[in-house]
Amino acid sequence: MTRLQKSILEVVKRSEAHLSVKEIYALVQSDFPTVAMGTIYRNLNQFAEDRLIRRVSGLGSADLFEGNLAIHNHSQCLSCGKVTDVHILGLKEFIQEQIGDETVSLDLLVNVICSDCMKKDSNFLKGTKDGK
Amino acid sequence: MTRLQKSILEVVKRSEAHLSVKEIYALVQSDFPTVAMGTIYRNLNQFAEDRLIRRVSGLGSADLFEGNLAIHNHSQCLSCGKVTDVHILGLKEFIQEQIGDETVSLDLLVNVICSDCMKKDSNFLKGTKDGK
DNA sequence: ATTTATGCAAACTATTTGCATTGCC
DNA sequence: GGCAATGCAAATAGTTTGCATAAAT
16 A cells, blocks of 8 residues: 555544545645545545445535444434434344345435524424425 | 426326436427426426425435335345335334434435345355445 | 526536556565 | 556536526416
């Protein structure tokens, strides 16, 4: 593994957030000013395929990456957009019981109104549609 | 609502599949040969926002649309790619119990090896990584 | 007639890829 | 030296948008 590759991997691993490619690019640039976007993409794709990092899809138009490999899923606040890890105990078993096919993995996104936003406006869930 | 809008909506509503924008475009074209992609997108976005149809994200690089508004989620076979509706009884309650924030809605994708693919190669889950 | 929707093309965002060059064992 | 990784720029895919025209009420 090259020094650049180590740096990309470290950036994702060290962060506790869910990073966009742009954010990773910016962070890696501080050590490797000439790094190219294409290289960032190529390596992130490889790392995700090799299960060194995890790709998180479906949150916005762009994928995010995280270093946390422990099995978990995510919630996103519909009001402020904040993404949070969630651990649902027994989720796979709960679902597997009800499915004929063999479950390999799950991608669960829980759309919430987080407690902060709920405090700011307790009418969130009483308005039109889903409260947006 | 214009005749074109009715046609776009009908195409999605009448189908029992999960349609890509391209597929919807092609179907609408048979009645409105000069329809533009931009118009398809504009209307699908509006219909989804108005909850006349549902947008399904996270399955591939492109969003899909479906007319089925009953609450349900999806599974996708990692081998053949087939997308299937799944209904998990009590899922929202199961998750809500374990989450501090107020759950509004869920997007669940169950990654499976469908029974057809399992029959063709019963070693799917025994190989490297996730059997791909 | 006036408002709203449409077609078209250009713009935009996210991502991938070909290729000449560089860096590493 | 030779193979793999990188930078760069162009290409691709999906989607959005500005604007002049056309359709609907």
